[in-house]
Amino acid sequence: MSDISTTSNRQLAIANTRASVPVEKRSTSVTMRKAKEAIFVFPEKPLSVLQRRLFNACVYFAQRSPELQSWVVQLSQLEPIIGYNDSSNRRYIMGELISLMKAHVIWDATVNPLDRRLSASTLLADVTHLVDQRAYEFSFSPKLREVLLNPEIWQRIDLAISQRFRSMGTAPLYEWCKRYERTGLTSRWAWEDFRHAVVGIVEEGSIYQQYKFFKSKILKRAIAEVNDLSDIDVTLREYKNGRVVEQIQFEVRRKNGARPAPEKEPEQPNSVPSVTALLEDVLRIGVTPHRAAQIINEHAPEDIRAALNHTALRDAATNKEPLNNRASFFICSLEKGYARQVSLTPGVATTGPSAPLLTDASLRESFIRSRDPLAEASFLAMALDEQANVLHDYNTSATHEQLRYNPAKNSKLAKTAFIRYLNIRLWGEPSDADIYAFHFPKAVA
Incomplete structure (x- = not known):
């Protein structure tokens, strides 16, 4: 139950741990990070316009001081955020805050799309009207608090627009x-x-x-x-x-x-092959799947490709003993940097770094890589049942265990391969015209 009294036992118990949120500056942008779980909740009864504004405002103030367990907000801070200007009926705000304690909603608590979970809770766990201070104190339930203050997937909402x-x-x-x-x-x-x-x-x-x-x-x-x-x-x-x-x-x-524009990823050389192709090549020379996954995660793609080329050249040499173990030679070349000391074109001295060759494969790879961030954003924006279907289709088609993707695990190799799969699934193979327009926009214009 809500406690409106200013002398409640609960107030005395937390007097040393609560604090008012920082005073809002006029120039501060009023935006909040709203967790995906809170964007599309299913209430038992309809939420009023003011209730939704109040809930967003509570999340906004809580995110500004996430270390607290409960938050005290001055009425003068709250009213501009929710667009409420009826100073003669401020008890109405308290009534709406109390109603958020009674608002039972169902929200999606799924982190891993393969493990669907729905949770039920109230939007606020506790509300106190601090009459003498002209302020309100509120808190969230522990499970909902974690989601709201540390969202894994969220959307930035401008509260000025919501008003x-x-x-x-x-x-x-x-x-x-x-x-x-x-x-x-x-x-x-x-x-x-x-x-x-x-x-x-x-x-x-x-x-x-x-x-x-x-x-x-x-x-x-x-x-x-x-x-x-x-x-x-x-x-x-x-x-x-x-x-x-x-x-x-x-x-x-x-x-x-x-x-x-999607967030930019660090630029990579156009000649770097896709992670899936690299993995296939590493496995082909005899490296075990587990060790191959470690190599892909720990070394730069260009170093791996150089070590593969070094191993191929050594294995093809007619003036030396045949390699007894190509996988061991490759790993040794990679870890000790032998490949960096060898020119890939025998008999030609290099005076400096050469520009990557603009082959059809490198142009295609660069174009497809430019779509990867948007493919990831598209996946995160999908409904969870769609995400689960896409993941199932990908993992079913994955050629190696190390490539199977589980969002709950931090596997760079599997995630990179999955994003590339999603890229092609969403937009298909690029046409020559698409690649040409991407690399030579001035010529197209």
Whole structure:
């Protein structure tokens, strides 16, 4: 139960551990990192516009002081964040905070898509109105606190934009579509699931049992508000079985027409082969799968390729004894750096580093590598059931145990191979025109 009294035993017990969140500066950007688990929750009863704003504000203030177990927020700090200006009825805010303690929601607690888990909790665990201090104190349940303060997958939400929404369906639609801003297209959902996220559990006999009423009274208004008041435009797609709509999906575009660029990865030489091809070559000379995986993870691709070439040259030499163990010679060459001391073109002295050859293979590899960050972003933006299906398809097709990918384990080798698989699965093999336009844009223009 909530404790509104300022002299509660609980207050005295935590007096030494709680602290007010930092005072908000006017120039500070009011954005929060909202965990994916909290973006599309399924409430038992519909959440009001103010309830959603309050929950976001609580997460925002908590993230600014994540070391605390509970947080004290001044009313003067809270009201500008939630866009509430009715100073004559401030007890209403307390009532809405208490209602968040009673708001039972289901959220996806899955970290590994192969191990689906759903958790149920209230949005707030405890609320106290500090009347004399004109402040509120709140806390989250331990499990939800960990997810909210240390999200593994999250979307940055601008609370100033959220203040503009008036329809109860707009905030969940906006936050959901914002997750797919990079890919331009959300995953498909059964329309009933989206209805549940907006209006809660629908009782029998409700008009929202029928899609046409849910669309006309909730969905259309939410789409209009997002398009008019936010930084993105969304377009509804419907998927029917005959004449019955079963699934919905949204196209997402930024208002300026451009999507945010994916985070850049460190540039690599164009001649570096893919990790899968490297692994195949290392295994082919007799290295065990476990040792091959270690080599791929611990050494630079160009060093591995140089050691492979050095081993091939030594094995083909006619003026020396044949190699008894090519795998051991390769590992020794790699670890002791023998390959770096050998010119790959016998009889030709090198005076300096030579530019990589622009072969068709290297141009293709460089183009495909440029899509890898976007492929990873697309995977993270998928619904969890879609992620599980993609992972199952990939792991079924993986040619070696070391290439099978489990997101719960930190395997650079398997992750790199999986992202490359996803890259080709999403966009297919590039055409010559695509590669040419990527490498020589001025010539195309």
